[in-house]
Amino acid sequence: MFTETTIDPDHRQPARQSKPFPTVTKPTLVGFFSLNQNRQYDASAAQLKYLSLPRSPRTELRLDLNEGFEIHQPKPVSAKEEKIGALLTFIRQTDPRELWVAHENGQLRLKYSFVCFRGLLRLIACTPYDWKTGWIVQAVRYRDTIYLCERPTPEKEALARNETEQQKRFCFYGFKFEQHILTEEPSCVKPDTSAPVLLGEEFCCMFNTTLAGHRLLYGAEMDGIVANRPFDRERLRVEELRRQEFVEVKVKRRETTQRQVDNFYRFKTKNWWCQSFLVNVQRLVVGLRDDAGIVREITEMSLDEIRRESRPYWSPAVCMNFCGDFLAEVVRVMGRTDSCRKVYQFEYDSRECKRVRYRVLEEEADFLPDWYTKFVEELQSNCNS
Numbered sequence: 001m002f003t004e005t006t007i008d009p010d011h012r013q014p015a016r017q018s019k020p021f022p023t024v025t026k027p028t029l030v031g032f033f034s035l036n037q038n039r040q041y042d043a044s045a046a047q048l049k050y051l052s053l054p055r056s057p058r059t060e061l062r063l064d065l066n067e068g069f070e071i072h073q074p075k076p077v078s079a080k081e082e083k084i085g086a087l088l089t090f091i092r093q094t095d096p097r098e099l100w101v102a103h104e105n106g107q108l109r110l111k112y113s114f115v116c117f118r119g120l121l122r123l124i125a126c127t128p129y130d131w132k133t134g135w136i137v138q139a140v141r142y143r144d145t146i147y148l149c150e151r152p153t154p155e156k157e158a159l160a161r162n163e164t165e166q167q168k169r170f171c172f173y174g175f176k177f178e179q180h181i182l183t184e185e186p187s188c189v190k191p192d193t194s195a196p197v198l199l200g201e202e203f204c205c206m207f208n209t210t211l212a213g214h215r216l217l218y219g220a221e222m223d224g225i226v227a228n229r230p231f232d233r234e235r236l237r238v239e240e241l242r243r244q245e246f247v248e249v250k251v252k253r254r255e256t257t258q259r260q261v262d263n264f265y266r267f268k269t270k271n272w273w274c275q276s277f278l279v280n281v282q283r284l285v286v287g288l289r290d291d292a293g294i295v296r297e298i299t300e301m302s303l304d305e306i307r308r309e310s311r312p313y314w315s316p317a318v319c320m321n322f323c324g325d326f327l328a329e330v331v332r333v334m335g336r337t338d339s340c341r342k343v344y345q346f347e348y349d350s351r352e353c354k355r356v357r358y359r360v361l362e363e364e365a366d367f368l369p370d371w372y373t374k375f376v377e378e379l380q381s382n383c384n385s
Contacts, residue, residue, distance in 0.1 A: 034203055035086065045234075047201050047202060050188070061295055062296070065251070065294070073200065087116075108379055116148035116216070121274075123135055128319065129318075135348050142368060147367070169293070186227045205220055212325075218278070220278065220279050248275065281303070284306070285299075285300055
């Protein structure tokens with residue numbers, strides 16, 4: 001049985017359109033970790049990559065994004081069951097003094113109101129304009145922090161099962177382009193693109209920010225940094241990484257008509273903007289490909305440019321305000337509930353209801369694994385002893 005919330009994503013509402021941009025603090029890097037192809041957690045910067053662009057001019061290139069498609073290695077099937085396990089591992093392995101504070105009742109609590117992945121925040125923020133895209137978000141309030149986890153909708157699962165060879169190839173294009181310009185060492189003019197592309201590898205950074213009064217801790221896969229010298233991946237400190245410039249790498253079809261340009265700004269850029277804004281990335285490196293999957297040119301876009309050129313089609317304020325409204329509704333709905341086994345499932349499906357709905361699921365013990373709750377309880381015991 002679903003209960004409707006008051007949250008209606010429709011961006012055309014006058015109140016939503018006139019609302020100013022919410023208060024958001026600058027996202028701050030608080031940690032990082034790596035995942036290898038087998039999705040094994042590594043607290044080091046083993047998967048950190050450097051931006052290494054071809055020599056200028058970058059307008060007459062021929063980077064074949066089809067190369068190696070037959071030998072690339074997708075994420076292992078087990079990745080579908082990871083939920084937010086990597087984030088919880090980061091919390092468990094980080095010095096408690098950095099993430100936990102003493103509550104007025106003497107109990108320890110995380111410094112953050114919410115823990116989740118950036119992709120979930122981006123998904124929610126873009127909902128007012130992607131109203132045909134349904135989603136499922138589960139929430140658990142445990143020890144005064146709300147943990148959020150996206151679950152696939154039946155439609156998304158069906159799309160994954162029925163994905164065509166061409167759709168898989170288009171997805172591969174983005175990873176292959178990264179192999180051309182993100183390298184193990186900085187200033188590598190000719191990267192090795194003969195090696196198989198490993199989709200399971202990931203360099204993830206943890207950020208915190210405050211959005212409309214909600215303090216968030218979230219993980220985000222980061223593409224690469226701009227640097228002139230290599231760092232020791234085993235000894236890299238957060239303070240050093242904070243001083244580096246992160247870049248986002250994208251590939252898109254080169255538009256040949258004004259309609260294609262309009263569609264790009266109408267449908268694509270809000271996701272690019274939200275994704276980059278949430279990790280304070282100001283520079284996007286974009287490969288322009290043709291229909292055959294050949295990148296002919298590499299260009300750059302700034303976050304300000306994306307916002308300016310997209311103004312006729314969508315509003316950053318509407319996106320971020322909706323994200324803040326959703327978080328506030330989650331807090332309101334969950335109230336003082338505090339249980340690692342009580343899951344609130346929030347769903348949006350415009351075909352069934354124009355508002356976000358929720359239902360309560362009991363005994364969903366797999367959302368927060370036992371090893372994590374045991375760690376938290378032991379932390380509390382040590383604090384009180």
